[in-house]
Amino acid sequence: xxxxxxxxxxxxxxxxxxxxxxxxxxxxxxxxxxxxxxxxxxxxxxxxxxxxxxxxxxxxxxxxxxxxxxxxxxxxxxxxxxxxxxxxxxxxxxxxxxxxxxxxxxxxxxxxxxxxxxxxxxxxxxxxxxxxxxxxxxxxxxxxxxxxxxxxxxxxxxxxx
Amino acid sequence: xxxxxxxxxxxxxxxxxxxxxxxxxxxxxxxxxxxxxxxxxxxxxxxxxxxxxxxxxxxxxxxxxxxxxxxxxxxxxxxxxxxxxxxxxxxxxxxxxxxxxxxxxxxxxxxxxxxxxxxxxxxxxxxxxxxxxxxxxxxxxxxxxxxxxxxxxxxxxxxxxxxxxxxxxxxxxxxxxxxxxxxxxxxxxxxxxxxxxxxxxxxxxxxxxxxxxxxxxxxxxxxxxxxxxxxxxxxxxxxxxxxxxxxxxxxxxxxxxxxxxxxxxxxxxxxxxxxxxxxxxxxxxxxxxxxxxxxxxxxxxxxxxxxxxxxxxxxxxxxxxxxxxxxxxxxxxxxxxxxxxxxxxxxxxxxxxxxxxxxxxxxxxxxxxxxxxxxxxxxxxxxxxxxxxxxxxxxxxxxxxxxxxxxxxxxxxxxxxxxxxxxxxxxxxxxxxxxxxxxxxxxxxxxxxxxxxxxxxxxxxxxxxxxxxxxxxxxxxxxxxxxxxxxxxxxxxxxxxxxxxxxxxxxxxxxxxxxxxxxxxxxxxxxxxxxxxxxxxxxxxxxxxxxxxxxxxxxxxxxxxxxxxxx
Numbered sequence: 001x002x003x004x005x006x007x008x009x010x011x012x013x014x015x016x017x018x019x020x021x022x023x024x025x026x027x028x029x030x031x032x033x034x035x036x037x038x039x040x041x042x043x044x045x046x047x048x049x050x051x052x053x054x055x056x057x058x059x060x061x062x063x064x065x066x067x068x069x070x071x072x073x074x075x076x077x078x079x080x081x082x083x084x085x086x087x088x089x090x091x092x093x094x095x096x097x098x099x100x101x102x103x104x105x106x107x108x109x110x111x112x113x114x115x116x117x118x119x120x121x122x123x124x125x126x127x128x129x130x131x132x133x134x135x136x137x138x139x140x141x142x143x144x145x146x147x148x149x150x151x152x153x154x155x156x157x158x159x160x161x
Numbered sequence: 162x163x164x165x166x167x168x169x170x171x172x173x174x175x176x177x178x179x180x181x182x183x184x185x186x187x188x189x190x191x192x193x194x195x196x197x198x199x200x201x202x203x204x205x206x207x208x209x210x211x212x213x214x215x216x217x218x219x220x221x222x223x224x225x226x227x228x229x230x231x232x233x234x235x236x237x238x239x240x241x242x243x244x245x246x247x248x249x250x251x252x253x254x255x256x257x258x259x260x261x262x263x264x265x266x267x268x269x270x271x272x273x274x275x276x277x278x279x280x281x282x283x284x285x286x287x288x289x290x291x292x293x294x295x296x297x298x299x300x301x302x303x304x305x306x307x308x309x310x311x312x313x314x315x316x317x318x319x320x321x322x323x324x325x326x327x328x329x330x331x332x333x334x335x336x337x338x339x340x341x342x343x344x345x346x347x348x349x350x351x352x353x354x355x356x357x358x359x360x361x362x363x364x365x366x367x368x369x370x371x372x373x374x375x376x377x378x379x380x381x382x383x384x385x386x387x388x389x390x391x392x393x394x395x396x397x398x399x400x401x402x403x404x405x406x407x408x409x410x411x412x413x414x415x416x417x418x419x420x421x422x423x424x425x426x427x428x429x430x431x432x433x434x435x436x437x438x439x440x441x442x443x444x445x446x447x448x449x450x451x452x453x454x455x456x457x458x459x460x461x462x463x464x465x466x467x468x469x470x471x472x473x474x475x476x477x478x479x480x481x482x483x484x485x486x487x488x489x490x491x492x493x494x495x496x497x498x499x500x501x502x503x504x505x506x507x508x509x510x511x512x513x514x515x516x517x518x519x520x521x522x523x524x525x526x527x528x529x530x531x532x533x534x535x536x537x538x539x540x541x542x543x544x545x546x547x548x549x550x551x552x553x554x555x556x557x558x559x560x561x562x563x564x565x566x567x568x569x570x571x572x573x574x575x576x577x578x579x580x581x582x583x584x585x586x587x588x589x590x591x592x593x594x595x596x597x598x599x600x601x602x603x604x605x606x607x608x609x610x611x612x613x614x615x616x617x618x619x620x621x622x623x624x625x626x627x628x629x630x631x632x633x634x635x636x637x638x639x640x641x642x643x644x645x646x647x648x649x650x651x652x653x654x655x656x657x658x659x660x661x662x663x664x665x666x667x668x669x670x671x672x673x674x675x676x677x678x679x680x681x682x683x684x685x686x687x688x689x690x691x692x693x694x695x696x697x698x699x700x701x702x703x704x705x706x707x708x709x710x711x712x713x714x715x716x717x718x719x720x721x722x723x724x725x726x727x728x
Contacts, residue, residue: 125528
């Protein structure tokens with residue numbers, strides 16, 4: 001039971017092509033108090049992009065795509081983050097009309113110590129973003145728990161944005 | 162992640178400016194900090210620090226240093242009390258002598274003194290908090306770093322650090338009235354019970370005393386009640402750090418010394434003598450600067466950040482981070498600050514350049530490389546199954562994978578033999594990883610009596626259960642589960658769906674008898690076989706199971722192992 005999906009990227013890296021783009025969707029588990037933006041289990045999308053010319057600006061481009069195109073956020077901010085395996089590291093936050101700012105997820109460029117041992121000599125962008133939180137925005141919901149509701153009527157009548 | 166608390170008075174006096182909460186939230190990213198709370202009545206700020214490699218930020222002084230430099234600008238602070246391998250500061254005769262016996266239990270102890278500011282409540286809290294954060298988070302719960310604070314005015318130098326006989330060495334520790342031996346402290350004192358395990362099994366225990374044999378402490382466990390009792394109103398302090406990695410404790414001492422200096426203290430160096438070789442020699446005057454300069458080619462900054470930057474731009478960006486550097490020959494040479502040791506590679510420099518330059522100055526771009534994408538075979542089968550189910554008039558659901566024993570075991574009348582239980586769940590509602598999709602579907606039945614029938618629902622998702630043949634002892638499988646509930650649904654309805662699915666999935670199958678499965682009505686259920694492998698089961702849900710879920714409507718349910726179908 002993983003708390004985040006980086007393991008998917010770590011497993012894909014040794015088999016990855018250059019240039020290459022890979023993603024996966026992973027159910028993650030956390031010891032979190034369940035509330036409107038936290039679940040005991042939830043989805044993350046995990047991805048990597050390998051290429052000679054990828055860099056911080058391309059990473060921001062991908063984060064922007066998730067935040068604006070997929071989540072449909074109008075206000076997005078990028079802040080420096082910290083993850084042991086990426087440098088630099090960036091967190092992306094979006095503003096929900098009701099819930100306010102929340103973190104969509106973390107990202108960065110894999111540390112050379114991580115990639116070089118796998119024989120990869122190009123930069124590798126990596127991210128892990130909460131799909132459910134994107135869905136909250138996209139579907140106009142105010143509570144993550146509504147996504148996972150067992151109530152058949154509620155699922156039947158949900159219209160989305 | 163470390164969380165600290167500080168009074169606004171201390172924080173803003175250290176910054177030299179007053180900020181609103183909005184300003185703090187705007188500036189905090191420079192320190193990877195988040196404002197967790199602000200109690201205006203108590204003037205108390207709660208702050209979370211996200212960089213576990215930057216213990217220098219886990220204090221009001223360290224955070225203020227970073228904010229001041231970034232927001233207010235100016236020249237980074239020069240700390241003039243650091244010794245180096247080449248240049249030793251005057252220790253004023255203060256020495257700490259390490260005995261060879263210390264090596265048997267906890268090889269390193271270092272210290273320095275500070276004077277010039279009367280300790281008030283804010284400063285005392287700040288020191289205690291720094292001690293806790295450094296020793297707990299960075300020092301692995303005191304195992305690799307422990308820190309003690311003492312009254313320097315009553316210490317007779319030199320101070321001695323040795324491995325002492327646990328049964329024949331005693332002193333009065335903080336919190337009690339009479340002397341205890343080191344072993345008694347380990348076994349009976351509250352701090353001994355908490356931290357004694359670190360040294361308990363060693364032949365000798367660490368012991369710190371002054372030249373008049375007055376005890377300072379039993380590191381990493383507890384201070385003496387005399388020299389080791391620091392209170393509000395005192396002004397002369399001695400700081401001692403013990404541990405297993407010399408550079409880690411030297412860094413911890415540097416962080417505390419810089420914080421104290423920022424709070425107005427004069428730092429008084431202490432020379433430590435070792436009878437054995439250490440990574441920094443046999444005589445070290447603390448605070449000691451050991452970090453090596455790091456070079457970062459401008460090209461690395463360009464390829465990492467995506468923007469070509471001149472040497473001057475890089476030097477300016479690093480200055481905003483409080484870092485001295487010079488640009489020469491297409492590289493930038495960085496003098497690592499005394500309180501940091503997180504520059505392992507040029508990319509670490511690039512990140513500080515990024516923060517100092519401002520993340521808003523980098524423009525999001527899409528990658529140019531063209532690549533061909535395809536979905537995995539497992540996902541292809543999952544999507545095909547989803548489309549078929551929707552085509553059959555079913556509604557797709559998503560469920561949580563954690564639930565209760567009642568839902569996954571008791572209501573289903575199944576054994577818990579192969580079910581995965583979480584040893585330390587947050588609540589019993591999230592205690593079990595689901596072994597099957599059927600209970601999730603039945604949960605819908607239990608809460609959806611108000612929804613017009615028929616109910617036809619499905620989910621493609623994962624299940625997990627114990628599997629001794631796997632390395633981890635458990636296995637995760639992709640499953641498809643569906644349920645149809647309505648007056649008069651029966652085995653034949655289920656069979657019709659199963660047949661349709663298997664037809665379009667192009668799988669030849671046979672049905673065989675399913676016995677002893679209490680979830681279904683005996684004789685009205687079946688195993689779905691491809692060759693000699695079972696790929697699924699289906700049947701009429703047993704009324705006892707329906708009743709356990711509080712549903713009276715007849716239902717047929719099926720569950721397929723998609724990974725087996727794919728094989």
